[in-house]
Amino acid sequence: QKEVEQDPGPLSVPEGAIVSLNCTYSNSAFQYFMWYRQYSRKGPELLMYTYSSGNKEDGRFTAQVDKSSKYISLFIRDSQPSDSATYLCAMSQANAGNMLTFGGGTRLMVKP
Amino acid sequence: NAGVMQNPRHLVRRRGQEARLRCSPVKGHSHVYWYRQLPEEGLKFMVYLQKENIIDESGMPKERFSAEFPKEGPSILRIQQVVRGDSAAYFCASSPGGGAEAFFGQGTRLTVV
Secondary structure, X not given: OOOEEOOOOOEXXXXXXXXXXXXXXXXOOEEEEEEEEEOOOOOOEEEEEEEOOEEEEEOOEEEEEEOOOOEEEXXXXXXXXXXXXXXXXXXXXXXXXXXXXXXXXXXXXXXX | OOOOEEEOOEEXXXXXXXXXXXXXXXXXXXXXXXXXXXXXXXXXXXXXXXOOEEEEOOOOOOOOEEEEOOOOOOEEEEEOOOOHHHOEEEEEEEEOOOOOOOEEOOOEEEEEO
């Protein structure tokens, strides 16, 4: 079993839809949770960075962390074709710096 | 305001040759991380370095791979005697501190022929 599980998709939605992306994890020591967006043949781009449980909102993006369920989510409102990319969740333990454990990524396609 | 710079972007090596991948972190960042992304797989942590020190190399293969981050100059990931299985995208990330957000470069795509 992988430490971080993520549905690979692809997830196809119409423009304007609300997108929900999720990851589950098994290591209760994870404290920092991140979402990255990766366009084809590009480097990962940090979207959201959260510590411990709770919600964080930034523009059209909302990240949720539920440590009791070992479950994290990223919501994208009013999705745009430019949001089409692979979304990677990542997490790390306290005092582990940015030695991140990544999920396999979910490929999202937003159709005009 | 340059981000993390990696070069070369593409590198082709024959089996048995050496590959050297370079990473210049964001100015002022003293923490560097290397990750490898195999085709159709997620990113895997390889090594964590600070200036002149290897902090954690638990993700590095035991043989043929080495990394350094000298006092001056970029961080280098070196792969000796490359094999076809080393073909992958190698990403470098940097952060100003151990617990702060890490920013990734565009990667070096290594192809071993």
